[in-house]
Amino acid sequence: MHNTALQSWGDSFRAFVHPRVITMLFMGLSAGIPILLIFSTLSIWLREAGVERSTVTYFSWAALGYSFKFVWAPLIDRLPFPVLYGLLGRRRSWLIIAQTGIIGAILWMGFTDPAQNLTMMAFAAVALGFASATQDIVIDAYRIEAADADLQAMMSSAYIGGYRIGMIVAGAGALTIAGLFEAEGSYEPMAWTVAYGCMALAMGIGVITTLIIGEPTVTRTDSKYFHETSDYVRFLLMFALTVIAFIAANIYTANLTNPLKSGLIDAGMISELAGFIAGTLKLAISVAAAILTAWLTTKVGVTPTGMVQETYIAPVKDFIDRYGKAAIVVLTLIGVYRIADIVMGVMANVFYTDLGFSKEEIATVSKTFGLFMTIAGSFLGGLLSVRYGVVRILFLGALLSAITNILFAIMAHLGPNTMMFAGVIAADNLSGGLATAAFIAYLSGLTNISFTAMQYAIFSSIMTLFPKILAGFSGTVVDSVGYSWFFIGTAIIGIPVLFLVVLAGRMMQINADKQAEIETKT
Incomplete structure (x- = not known):
């Protein structure tokens, strides 16, 4: 193991009150609020609205953005957001955009009655999952860039603590607020509108923190390719086409993987293993379709080869x-x-x-x-x-x-x-x-x-x-x-x-x- 020099207990405890550590406590709270508004809190709302239990579980897919955030993380690393970049800097500008998206998605959900328009609620939940995952990407990057390695452990601790507090706010807090505005055993959409409105208001803590803190001062390699507005547009087009290809392949390969799963189960394989094999094949085909689309768009000149190389391949090569x-x-x-x-x-x-x-x-x-x-x-x-x-x-x-x-x-x-x-x-x-x-x-x-x-x-x-x-x-x-x-x-x-x-x-x-x-x- 590393021959790390021991720090004194005094230095260790002083790290608790370091400004960057306190910042991460509030950032963690901002990151912890959205997750339960997609999962357990939303599940209770949907059940009260009379949504079938099997349909409720599908809403967990709205958080798939958390598992695939590495797909658009390079955009956060490389693309400076127009106007706001000059005012706030790279990380803070993206934080404000993500937090604004989260607040908008929470309000969208709050003003949507799932008993009347379940599809609209699904779109709002997906939007919240995407915006929240984007905020996580930026907070992680900010945390790493904002302080030296010696302080990373304490910043991580503060982030986890804040995240858990945010979960309490969005879990017990939202349910308590909703309970205050509806009678026992009855369903009142307005009660959930108020509860989600309060959660959107709580996200203001993250916005205020972003506006108060300073942009990390780091020495980083600037992009060789992202200079003109047309570069950004072309790259975003490639990204959009790749995502569409992934989703389309995921939908249409079901015609192949569902019969495969059924056949494996009929042959005596346990359902979990059959589902894993079919799911892995489905994911592999979808990923292959996305990679092929990215390659084709690069070949036809939608995006320069060097741009894709720098954005997706260079980070992996650097680590190796x-x-x-x-x-x-x-x-x-x-x-x-x-x-x-x-x-x-x-x-x-x-x-x-x-x-x-x-x-x-x-x-x-x-x-x-x-x-x-x-x-x-x-x-x-x-x-x-x-x-x-x-x-x-x-x-x-x-x-x-x-x-x-x-x-x-x-x-x-x-x-x-x-x-x-x-x-x-x-x-x-x-x-x-x-x-x-x-x-x-x-x-x-x-x-x-x-x-x-x-x-x-x-x-x-x-x-x-x-x-x-x-x-x-x-x-x-x-x-x-x-x-x-x-x-x-x-x-x-x-x-x-x-x-x-x-x-x-x-x-x-x-x-x-x-x-x-x-x-x-x-």
């Missing part, structure tokens, strides 16, 4: 050039670091219910108490990362995440014991918050200032892809071996992560030493 052989190990670590948490987390609420806990107990212990434990864990992770170094706490977080999963296996044998439930939630959420804070700081340190948004967007997409795929089989595993062995299994699959943390740390240290030696000689 900087880390060499270590790049493979680092990307593997990113892909599996959260595997124990995510695979276990999919079954958590089902486990609590099956164990015999009531909805009220689950809401109080897991959602409310657990939320505060996550916030505490994130700040603890930031403090320890500043004191001992990010890689050491990265290792500790992975170790604790695996160990706490074993506590769930023990809980499975004790039945609905509330004290044990609270203790396990405290340990699990504290360790999860600690690990996440260190992990975000680690990812931030991997990026190059010239490609901040693109590289971090790729990392954040990779970190959940494989664990979420594996998590899709959680229910099948529990049916086969039971909860105890399932939780023990999730702890075991977290063990290789520890070796990857150590290996990645050593390889990156060797790489850093070589780079320093080269710079000394030159």
